[in-house]
Amino acid sequence: xxxxxxxxxxxxxxxxxxxxxxxxxxxxxxxxxxxxxxxxxxxxxxxxxxxxxxxxxxxxxxxxxxxxxxxxxxxxxxxxxxxxxxxxxxxxxxxxxxxxxxxxxxxxxxxxxxxxxxxxxxxxxxxxxxxxxxxxxxxxxxxxxxxxxxxxxxxxxxxxxxxxxxxxxxxxxxxxxxxxxxxxxxxxxxxxxxxxxxxxxxxxxxxxxxxxxxxxxxxxxxxxxxxxxxxxxxxxxxxxxxxxxxxxxxxxxxxxxxxxxxxxxxxxxxxxxxxxxxxxxxxxxxxxxxxxxxxxxxxxxxxxxxxxxxxxxxxxxxxxxxxxxxxxxxxx
Amino acid sequence: xxxxxxxxxxxxxxxxxxxxxxxxxxxxxxxxxxxxxxxxxxxxxxxxxxxxxxxxxxxxxxxxxxxxxxxxxxxxxxxxxxxxxxxxxxxxxxxxxxxxxxxxxxxxxxxxxxxxxxxxxxxxxxxxxxxxxxxxxxxxxxxxxxxxxxxxxxxxxxxxxxxxxxxxxxxxxxxxxxxxxxxxxxxxxxxxxxxxxxxxxxxxxxxxxxxxxxxxxxxxxxxxxxxxxxxxxxxxxxxxxxxxxxxxxxxxxxxxxxxxxxxxxxxxxxxxxxxxxxxxxxxxxxxxxxxxxxxxxxxxxxxxxxxxxxxxxxxxxxxxxxxxxxxxxxxxxxxxxxxxxxxxxxxxxxxxxxxxxxxxxxxxxxxxxxxxxxxxx
Numbered sequence: 001x002x003x004x005x006x007x008x009x010x011x012x013x014x015x016x017x018x019x020x021x022x023x024x025x026x027x028x029x030x031x032x033x034x035x036x037x038x039x040x041x042x043x044x045x046x047x048x049x050x051x052x053x054x055x056x057x058x059x060x061x062x063x064x065x066x067x068x069x070x071x072x073x074x075x076x077x078x079x080x081x082x083x084x085x086x087x088x089x090x091x092x093x094x095x096x097x098x099x100x101x102x103x104x105x106x107x108x109x110x111x112x113x114x115x116x117x118x119x120x121x122x123x124x125x126x127x128x129x130x131x132x133x134x135x136x137x138x139x140x141x142x143x144x145x146x147x148x149x150x151x152x153x154x155x156x157x158x159x160x161x162x163x164x165x166x167x168x169x170x171x172x173x174x175x176x177x178x179x180x181x182x183x184x185x186x187x188x189x190x191x192x193x194x195x196x197x198x199x200x201x202x203x204x205x206x207x208x209x210x211x212x213x214x215x216x217x218x219x220x221x222x223x224x225x226x227x228x229x230x231x232x233x234x235x236x237x238x239x240x241x242x243x244x245x246x247x248x249x250x251x252x253x254x255x256x257x258x259x260x261x262x263x264x265x266x267x268x269x270x271x272x273x274x275x276x277x278x279x280x281x282x283x284x285x286x287x288x289x290x291x292x293x294x295x296x297x298x299x300x301x302x303x304x305x306x307x308x309x310x311x312x313x314x315x316x317x318x319x320x321x322x323x324x325x326x327x328x329x330x331x332x
Numbered sequence: 333x334x335x336x337x338x339x340x341x342x343x344x345x346x347x348x349x350x351x352x353x354x355x356x357x358x359x360x361x362x363x364x365x366x367x368x369x370x371x372x373x374x375x376x377x378x379x380x381x382x383x384x385x386x387x388x389x390x391x392x393x394x395x396x397x398x399x400x401x402x403x404x405x406x407x408x409x410x411x412x413x414x415x416x417x418x419x420x421x422x423x424x425x426x427x428x429x430x431x432x433x434x435x436x437x438x439x440x441x442x443x444x445x446x447x448x449x450x451x452x453x454x455x456x457x458x459x460x461x462x463x464x465x466x467x468x469x470x471x472x473x474x475x476x477x478x479x480x481x482x483x484x485x486x487x488x489x490x491x492x493x494x495x496x497x498x499x500x501x502x503x504x505x506x507x508x509x510x511x512x513x514x515x516x517x518x519x520x521x522x523x524x525x526x527x528x529x530x531x532x533x534x535x536x537x538x539x540x541x542x543x544x545x546x547x548x549x550x551x552x553x554x555x556x557x558x559x560x561x562x563x564x565x566x567x568x569x570x571x572x573x574x575x576x577x578x579x580x581x582x583x584x585x586x587x588x589x590x591x592x593x594x595x596x597x598x599x600x601x602x603x604x605x606x607x608x609x610x611x612x613x614x615x616x617x618x619x620x621x622x623x624x625x626x627x628x629x630x631x632x633x634x635x636x637x638x639x640x641x642x643x644x645x646x647x648x649x650x651x652x653x654x655x656x657x658x659x660x661x662x663x664x665x666x667x668x669x670x671x672x673x674x675x676x677x678x679x680x681x682x683x684x685x686x687x688x689x690x691x692x693x694x695x696x697x698x699x700x701x702x703x704x705x706x707x708x709x
Contacts, residue, residue, distance in 0.1 A: 311536070
């Protein structure tokens, strides 16, 4: 390979990542300021606050190491989340398609699963003050049930994260396989090439169904309302990352914004055939999709209450059936 | 039914989840212990006392006017009704007939406060439900009534309207104020009606509230539930109907069936138009004349009791007067009665619904924290 090609590819990868990162830090602010706050008839936070200023502020605060069963791993988890999302995004860039199997849907699914599993670890490793039991039987108000195991909010959210791995992310993964079924290949390169020749999959019946399911799966994976049972204010508050403070919380915020952009870029690749690339006008489509998704999500969240599992199960089941229908439609 | 799902002491419970005293779903400090099995609540225990201020003890020996103004500090939401009831204790004891105009102003204040309390309840309920848009819009509607209360009382929380013998001179209602109140209640009526129509037509909301955390009529009476939470189970009991000061006004006592979250939320929604109806009648028929009777003489009294229908239910105040000073004051807030219902309603439901089940009874634990409950272990 010539040196100029390597430099060109390297510039494309680095430039795309930088652009993605810059856009991603504004996404949470756009979602909260321009949509949620407007619908709710309030001023809302400054647009730079949730995605940019809050992480910056937290990053420079005094580091507090929360109690944990495995402190080093626990503190590293937000960083692991960022790295995982970074690799998902990296494999979407056309210049990385030479990596073969790593740039396939299977690899993407695997990395997204890591992202989900991190929530289980975050919750179960956390040891907040509420998890402590008294060293003697609690006789307050007659001690209805002495010697009980004291569970705590992060632990509860960890169990919920585990449930969500089992069923919650079904719609997203099924939607990922709609383009695979249409193209007949698991490789992103083939999916992009097919769409550049045949037109975007989105503009077919299967594509529309798949896009709807993908978008709902996007909301579930991001724990957005109404699928925010992992971090609902009604009980578990912040859920798995409740105890993270200072720079660790900064990483949590950054990873969320970056995940929003990455999932939107993944949608562009799979349903529009436009991968993120700074050296192509296609990056603008990626940015538009990345802006559209939070905006649509904000509408969903503004007009719905939080789902408990009672509502969650049928919604996920219906979306999964819709996803399967989309896959079947690709063969017609 | 809830009682059947409650385990015996011997039965094993998987784990305990504790929420509070500080929690995002609670606007006040209290601790909830939920005994759960697979995220389903099997039993619950609410502990209050975190914000104990000992108001009754502070009132002991204070001149009655000062003691009365102290009762207003018991609650930040229904401060007016506390002051009114405490003043009524003195008025009953001293056999003071207050001017009719003063009574009308007190009724207007009480009903405005009821609207404000119910809107706060609905907003908080929607927040816990996870519907932030409805919550924000309800707070927006509530601003109107808060401004009306500020206009009459001079403050948004502590109004200081009632005094022994009538109402304060600064709380007099002139034509300009009456016009503003009319405009305000028209606005609230329209907005609440819009909200109610959208609320009951939303299937996602109904799936979260219909049949959740219900209390039967029988259980509500057994648990001594009071106020709108009792009426939401179908019991037609409202103290306002028996209160002499409410006799000139025509209004309906709203009841619902089921005692679930939906019934409780609708109770408050439907009570707001009734309060507006009372305010309109008061504004239309407000008599001319003085607003304070200053001719009364202080004397010693026996223990005098007074009950009123506060926004949350039956509110009790009692004390005796000795040399113009308060002795043996007791205040019992509605939330004290409703704690049992809150603990009971959540049994058999998901943890996420538990806070909603508590909120459905409109708790005001900081008001309840004056009392000391002694249980023998």
